[in-house]
Amino acid sequence: xxxxxxxxxxxxxxxxxxxxxxxxxxxxxxxxxxxxxxxxxxxxxxxxxxxxxxxxxxxxxxxxxxxxxxxxxxxxxxxxxxxxxxxxxxxxxxxxxxxxxxxxxxxxxxxxxxxxxxxxxxxxxxxxxxxxxxxxxxxxxxxxxxxxxxxxxxxxxxxxxxxxxxxxxxxxxxxxxxxxxxxxxxxxxxxxxxxxxxxxxxxxxxxxxxxxxxxxxxxxxxxxxxxxxxxxxxxxxxxxxxxxxxxxxxxxxxxxxxxxxxxxxxxxxxxxxxxxxxxxxxxxxxxxx
Ligand code: SAM
Numbered sequence: 001x002x003x004x005x006x007x008x009x010x011x012x013x014x015x016x017x018x019x020x021x022x023x024x025x026x027x028x029x030x031x032x033x034x035x036x037x038x039x040x041x042x043x044x045x046x047x048x049x050x051x052x053x054x055x056x057x058x059x060x061x062x063x064x065x066x067x068x069x070x071x072x073x074x075x076x077x078x079x080x081x082x083x084x085x086x087x088x089x090x091x092x093x094x095x096x097x098x099x100x101x102x103x104x105x106x107x108x109x110x111x112x113x114x115x116x117x118x119x120x121x122x123x124x125x126x127x128x129x130x131x132x133x134x135x136x137x138x139x140x141x142x143x144x145x146x147x148x149x150x151x152x153x154x155x156x157x158x159x160x161x162x163x164x165x166x167x168x169x170x171x172x173x174x175x176x177x178x179x180x181x182x183x184x185x186x187x188x189x190x191x192x193x194x195x196x197x198x199x200x201x202x203x204x205x206x207x208x209x210x211x212x213x214x215x216x217x218x219x220x221x222x223x224x225x226x227x228x229x230x231x232x233x234x235x236x237x238x239x240x241x242x243x244x245x246x247x248x249x250x251x252x253x254x255x256x257x258x259x260x261x262x263x264x265x266x267x268x269x270x271x272x273x274x275x276x277x278x279x280x281x282x283x284x285x286x287x288x289x
Pocket of ligand 1: 030076102125128
């Protein structure tokens with residue numbers, strides 16, 4: 001079995017396959033030997049669980065996942081890595097690599113086909129250029145997954161795991177909290193990667209909720225309102241929601257008042273319950289017009 005945390009071994013394998021790192025595909029491979037075992041250990045795996053990985057790279061995390069799960073399926077976009085993975089993961093008979101773009105593949109069918117009725121978790125060191133889109137895709141598709149344990153940029157980790165209603169929160173915080181319970185697990189320094197990126201990272205875990213923490217009658221309107229509310233952070237919710245949704249300031253102000261909120265409130269000060277109430281009242285206010 002290869003030691004895929006040993007830089008000399010990695011360079012040898014990659015050199016033999018004529019591989020060069022692609023910055024645009026977010027190819028920073030983990031070389032700190034303690035990180036992948038720790039991530040895999042915290043990912044909630046056991047011998048009855050299937051694990052979906054996004055972007056296996058040379059397979060350093062994949063092998064740790066395969067050791068702990070019943071089956072590991074890894075989606076890798078870069079076809080140059082397929083022969084590399086064929087070599088580095090040759091000791092495992094429970095790993096399957098799918099050469100595809102995670103943003104384009106039908107994940108629902110993939111999970112059904114590859115895992116059947118197994119419990120499924122996601123674990124990955126995500127390509128940073130699509131961190132939030134991948135996380136939102138996994139959550140919004142309401143896939144049958146238990147949890148998502150992923151490495152992301154430290155700043156993204158702060159935003160994704162912030163408390164709704166705190167200064168660090170944003171539209172993505174609200175969306176993540178709607179679908180899951182998010183926690184930060186541990187920090188990872190930039191020196192843990194080859195080549196090292198310009199930023200530090202952190203591993204976060206999203207435990208997928210069975211039901212959202214608030215009930216909203218129109219999810220599409222709720223997320224459109226949240227996006228509008230946070231789009232212009234310095235403005236009050238009245239101004240940002242009215243310009244984002246194309247409704248009058250009076251309507252938004254009336255909805256805020258009906259929700260028991262100040263007309264000067266900013267999005268970042270509103271809790272999940274308050275955002276949900278505001279959405280319901282915007283809906284009734286606009287329907288009554
Ligand atoms: N898991 C490996 C590790 O920890 O060393 C590699 C992680 S690296 C940060 C991200 C990986 O995602 C790369 O292997 C890259 O080729 C792959 N990738 C980038 N965009 C992708 C996409 N749209 N779909 C699937 N994989 C992608």
